[in-house]
Amino acid sequence: MSTTLIQNGTIVSATGRSTGDVLIDGESIAAILAPGQSAGMGIVADRTIDATGKYVVPGGIDAHTHMELPFGGTFASDSFESGTTAAAWGGVTTIVDFAVQRTGEAVQDGLAGWHEKAAGNCAIDYAFHQIIGGVDEDSLKAMTYLVDNEGVTSFKLFMAYPGVFYSDDGQILRAMQNAGESGAMIMMHAENGIAIDVLVAQALARGETDPMFHSLTRPAELEAEATHRAIELSKVAGNVPLYIVHMSASEALEEVAAAQHAGLNVFGETCPQYLYLTLEDQLMQPGFEGAKWVCSTPLRTKHAHHQSDLWKGLRLNELAIVSTDHCPFCMKDQKELGLGNFSAIPNGIGGVEHRMELIYQGVVTGEIGLERWVETCSTTPARMFGLDTKGQIAPGFDADVLIWDPNGTTKIGIDDKHHMNMDHSAYEGFEVDGKVDTVISRGRVIVENDTFSGEAGWGKYVKRGLSQYLH
Numbered sequence: 001m002s003t004t005l006i007q008n009g010t011i012v013s014a015t016g017r018s019t020g021d022v023l024i025d026g027e028s029i030a031a032i033l034a035p036g037q038s039a040g041m042g043i044v045a046d047r048t049i050d051a052t053g054k055y056v057v058p059g060g061i062d063a064h065t066h067m068e069l070p071f072g073g074t075f076a077s078d079s080f081e082s083g084t085t086a087a088a089w090g091g092v093t094t095i096v097d098f099a100v101q102r103t104g105e106a107v108q109d110g111l112a113g114w115h116e117k118a119a120g121n122c123a124i125d126y127a128f129h130q131i132i133g134g135v136d137e138d139s140l141k142a143m144t145y146l147v148d149n150e151g152v153t154s155f156k157l158f159m160a161y162p163g164v165f166y167s168d169d170g171q172i173l174r175a176m177q178n179a180g181e182s183g184a185m186i187m188m189h190a191e192n193g194i195a196i197d198v199l200v201a202q203a204l205a206r207g208e209t210d211p212m213f214h215s216l217t218r219p220a221e222l223e224a225e226a227t228h229r230a231i232e233l234s235k236v237a238g239n240v241p242l243y244i245v246h247m248s249a250s251e252a253l254e255e256v257a258a259a260q261h262a263g264l265n266v267f268g269e270t271c272p273q274y275l276y277l278t279l280e281d282q283l284m285q286p287g288f289e290g291a292k293w294v295c296s297t298p299l300r301t302k303h304a305h306h307q308s309d310l311w312k313g314l315r316l317n318e319l320a321i322v323s324t325d326h327c328p329f330c331m332k333d334q335k336e337l338g339l340g341n342f343s344a345i346p347n348g349i350g351g352v353e354h355r356m357e358l359i360y361q362g363v364v365t366g367e368i369g370l371e372r373w374v375e376t377c378s379t380t381p382a383r384m385f386g387l388d389t390k391g392q393i394a395p396g397f398d399a400d401v402l403i404w405d406p407n408g409t410t411k412i413g414i415d416d417k418h419h420m421n422m423d424h425s426a427y428e429g430f431e432v433d434g435k436v437d438t439v440i441s442r443g444r445v446i447v448e449n450d451t452f453s454g455e456a457g458w459g460k461y462v463k464r465g466l467s468q469y470l471h
């Protein structure tokens, strides 16, 4: 087992910062030492990394990705290999991807299919949530089995996409009751898909086919209504823990905040695209360009206060986690499926590589504190989803470490720094402060000096425990 000593950096956790050296032994963190203490103790590491002037933080955890997701007649363009490699470049050391059960398919078959895609292909560690596309007796039994045996302790349901992933209220209630018994977390795509489909059909009938109508047919009210309904159903099911994914609207955030104030176990998630991109500046770009930013929930208007509310939610913990909902599609042959019909554009934005820097920019601009960056991008995702050995720089935890250079800058775009399998970037031209310096996955340096030194197959499947917030 080889040892590594990260010296002279500022260790930043969710609760504070300190100067110290991190001693890694094999794949775990062995000790945090006071500066200079290692010499006095006669510790000579196999390898020493000088982190002077840099932050030493737990590797990023992206709790919401979709590698190779089948959607809209095509597949998300990142494989587990390309997607996890891009994630590593961006300082991420664990992803939680969504295994899919399609309606009519056995849950275990869906999970097995996901294992097959990921095994031997990931550059960083990975875990799975399970999408339940058809709540019935068999899938309810399977949910319990997955919690007890497979390390899958969270289940995503959809109030959107009728005929694809959609669950009706009765199905949602039954799945929540089941989760209440097993201790699992229910994750919800909260948009009223039945009403949205009516608005989409009416828009298309009027000849409104451009990408911007994707957002205009998914109004904030229908995100808020579904969020409210999911909360009430979780209450009826016995205050079952509920996690609302990819929140984009002020009105929906108000529902989550109200539920939290009422003592319910409701958690919120947002993504960088909702903090930085808008209907007017991106989705309404001329011609078909806006298709790059078709995702659900949709980008919102800049003439309301969605973005400032989402940042406030992050400060106040109404939003616990920032993940990416990484679901990349190329323009060519993929987004183009929706030329002349916005509703046929595959939904998704790629961003797994850029979350750490985009949210760090919120530290630079004063939206959140440095510790909150660590908390929302690593420590809370680990605790929320039962990744018991991740998300902290502390003895016994996995040696997943990001060394961050606050004096560096990062240019985002396909020409500059982009390892995702996409022919465009949702953040093309963005230049932000801070830079990934070194990335360590279970004790192994996988990115340094702007070079990737990891490999597909290094990443292991991580069985998850129950959410640490409730168990």
Ligand SMILES: [Zn+2]
Binding pocket: 064, 066, 325, 327
């Ligand atoms: Zn998603």
